Amino acid sequence: MKQKIYQVDAFTDRPFGGNPAAVCILDAWLDTALMQSIAEENNLAETAFAVQKGEVYELRWFTPETEVDLCGHATLATAYVLFNYYNHNEKTIRFYSPRSGELTVEKTANGWMTLDFPTDPIVAIRNNRELDNAIGLTPIKTFKGKTDFMMVYSSQQEVEAITPNLHLLNQLDCRGVIVTAPGQEVDFISRFFAPQCGIPEDPVTGSAHTSLTPYWYEVLGKSKMTAKQLSKRGGDLICEYLGDRIKISGKAAPYLTGEIEI
Template sequence: MKTLKLYQIDAFAEKLFTGNPAAVCVLDSWLDEDLMQKIAMENNLAETAFVVHSGDQYQIRWFTPELEVDLCGHATLASAYVLFQYYNHESDLIRFQSERSGHLTVRREASGELTLDFPVDQLKEVPINEEITIALGAEPLSMYKGKTDYVLIYRNQEEITSMQPNFFLLDKIDARGIIVTAPGNEVDFVSRFFAPSCGIPEDPVTGSAHTSLTPYWAKSLGKENMLAKQLSQRGGTLKCALRGDRVLITGKAKPYLRGEIML
């Protein structure tokens, strides 16, 4: 019987049972893709990250219960936490390489927080999609399309909080996810993220969505450093900074479990 170590980490979490839980498997070499997908399905979390040490960096891939995705922020932050805490990574910087998203880094701050360094997402304004509007039950001020997601801009935090999407209708939209966002009452901006087509009706905290949100709100608010909250049931806080064509996303992580997968 072969066993694999499995870690579950709450990412962008101030305390346990908040933020976004991600599973992490650190491998000696890549497993068959079908097996990684089955493990992610069995874990039934928004994402499971698989990591392989390669020279002075780590290769990384991310799977939802239904498919492999191009980029996942919270599972990358969780993977870095695992490497720092349980694999004795010596420096305060971890370099990841993704075939789908290129070069990514995570830095351990003196505060113990972790900072993701991700490529910025380029947004293009598009006509407001009636199908998405009907599915969300709320008309946005404007709408944008990024690499994989739609971003819909609303007037205030209350519109985001009260939204009750029709996930059956959202599942028919040709996109990884739908991001809804507005100015925050106590933070710079708030958001929610819906991705039923990936098997995730609502993601608790979505690091990758903030590669789209950060440049938009930096331009809209006229500031490069911002505080954001994702208004899911679990909730999560993210410090976001725009640095040219990169986005820095900082948050905390809390360990939930360590175990073994028996294959």
Template sequence: MKLTLYQVDAFTAEVFGGNPAAVCILDHTLEEGLMQRIAQENNLAETAFVIPHGDGYHIRWFTPEVEVALCGHATLASAFVLFNYFKYNTNTVRFISNQSGELRVTKEQDGWLTLDFPSDHISQVKEDTALIEAIGLIPNRIYKGATDYLLIYNSQLEIEKISPNFHLLHQLDCRGIIVSAPGDSVDFVSRFFAPQCGIPEDPVTGSAHTTLIPYWARQLGKASMTAMQLSKRKGTLKCTYLGERVKISGQAALYLKGEIEI
């Protein structure tokens, strides 16, 4: 069996930036264990598997270790492949996820791609000694969303200097940890750590912005914002808060097109 594989750098205009994702556009469903093995072999933060479904596509995302409920950058990458290599004839791709419902990606006039995702709901939690020890820097506030912790700090410099203890992070009961603060040149900055999923630090995390956007919209009193994720590869995002939904916009660039032979 041969499968075409695309590797796309998402949330960047050029290769070697943003967050790389593998995308397989399928014509038939694969066995779950095989998808997990392909993702492990790819050894990227996520591999997306996409198959036609009604007037849209069914999508699933796998890290090298687990299937995840939502992945922004690999959804952006999947839409980029459909728009550019499958001659998709409308400006919006409709994806269906068994775990996250309906997701849409729209191709804007300026070439940016906009994710339409459900907002995360967060609540403030008490100071957590294990969490703070793992991150190594005391935050101003700690919140918990559906899958991740969100730690708030004062400055971009603090976010840049954080050096977590990944052994301790791996022991926490969550998908990942977001750290965030106001940005120097954008509205807010962040980093995302998810060793529980086999991703020590994710370069640019679309799904984390379903948590970040509602928080910063309330803090800043504005619905439209700019954001940057401060990994080594860095990524730039445009963000819009719509209440129960958020819009997350970014660019993408193709790194490779190849063939898997199984």
């Protein structure tokens, strides 16, 4: 059996930037173990699989090691594929995730697309010695969301200089760790580490911004903010806080189209 596959760089306007995701638009769901094997073979941060059900696309995401609850960049990449290769003529694509509910992506101006995701409520916690040791730098504040820890620092330079101990990070009970600070050229910056999911440092993490946006909304008093993720590839986002929902906007660039043998 042959299956079309696409690789798209998300949250960037050029190939080799942003976060690469593989996308497979399926006629019907494959066995979960097979989808996990495809994601492992792709060896990208995420591989997205979608199946059209009426006017909605069911959507699932896999890292090389596990299925995840929510993935922003692979959702953006899937929308790009549907808009550009599957003749989706409507302005908005409706997705449904069995793990995260209803999601939408809207095509806006000048190549931008906007994700509509649920907000991730975060709770302040005491600084965690194991977490601090794993990251290598004690934050000014620590929070816990649904799946991630978030550590806040005072400057972009501090975040840029972080070199985490991935072995220690891998022992933590979480999906990953967000580190963040005010930005020099944008409202806030971040990095994201998730060795538990087979991703030492994620290039751009849309889902992490469902935790970041409500925090920086409270700090900055702005509902719409610019953001940058400071990985080697880098990524640019516009985030808007809407209470129980977050809008996350970005661009995408195609890299590869092909077929895989299943």
